[in-house]
Amino acid sequence: MKEKSQEIDRFLVDLLTRVGEDLRKDVTKHKQVDTKSGPNDLVTNFDKSTEKMIVTTIKKQYPNATIVSEEGFGDDVKSMDGLVFFVDPIDGTMNFVKCHESFASMIGVYLDGKPFVAAIIDVMQKKIFHGGPEIGVFQNGKKLSQPDDIELKDGLVVISGPMVLKNYLNTQEVVHKSSGLRVLGCAGVVFKHVMTGKEVLYMSYLRPWDLAAGRVLCETLGLKVVGVDGEPVNMLKSQVVIVGTQKVVSEVLQTVKNSN
Structure with a gap:
């Protein structure tokens, strides 16, 4: 399974690198902003377009996978069987809209219900954290060590x-x-x-x-x-x-x- 982990890890890093490049261009553009559950739960046209691109790319590469996504472009997932991708196209949409920093894009992958591979990009910092239990965790390709178990x-x-x-x-x-x-x-x-x-x-x-x-x-x-x-x-x-x-x-x- 290590080879599969490495394959998906490379796929996620490449995908979120593209997402980051696009969102850094989009961050200062005019946004169509709507609310969801309340006035502080925002969604923009870029949340939707980013998710659509991510979901389409995943489906092309992994057609048998199911996708849980925030803005509705994924599947109606009832089971964790098989390969399941979780997609958050813009995490911290309020920050994206108001202060143009401290927002991320995230993809987590589970295999038969168990954590498998994931990637998070801090978009404006251009930092991608990625990896999984089979391969370890990396920041832009540099392996991270376990944090100290402090109180x-x-x-x-x-x-x-x-x-x-x-x-x-x-x-x-x-x-x-x-x-x-x-x-x-x-x-x-x-x-x-x-x-x-x-x-x-x-x-x-x-x-x-x-x-x-x-x-x-x-x-x-x-x-x-x-x-x-x-x-x-x-x-x-x-x-x-x-x-x-x-x-x-x-x-x-x-x-x-x-x-x-």
Whole structure:
């Protein structure tokens, strides 16, 4: 399976390199902006055109694969059997629209329900994080080492702003126990930070395409990715997810448990 992993890894890097080149041109162009679930849940014409291009490219290369995608160009996936691609064309659309930085594009690939290969591009930084359990994780081709397993008190955390404001699941206590809170507005950028040790925890309500790529890469690097009950996540459902070092996740799960 290593050869298959390497093949898909090269495919994802090439694809997201093209996506990055296009989005860097698109970022300052006039955008058609609509809302989805609420006024802060934005979608643009570039989200849709980018996803359409990604899905078409995947289908051409892997016609038997199924695709879970944010903007509706993928399949109605009910099973994790076979090769399943999760596509988030522009992660951090608000950042893409408002500040023209700190947004990403992400593709996670699962084989028979197990994390297989993934890639995340921080578009404006031109950094692609890619790989999987068979081959390791790389930043622009340079292999990454596992982040240190440090404790909550010694690291910064990223938690959904609304969750902290409402103290949902004791998140304010988690923040107080840490070195401080950061809110970045883009899952792909947060995953990059957690993988490189800049932050030790990411806790947020994530949809499958928000989570898929980051889960593959983080777990490959020895980080923990679980639901708030400490159980493995269901990749076909949206849920609150806890990502971080082994020590931090254990501590946060206990804090979350005490909120009941």
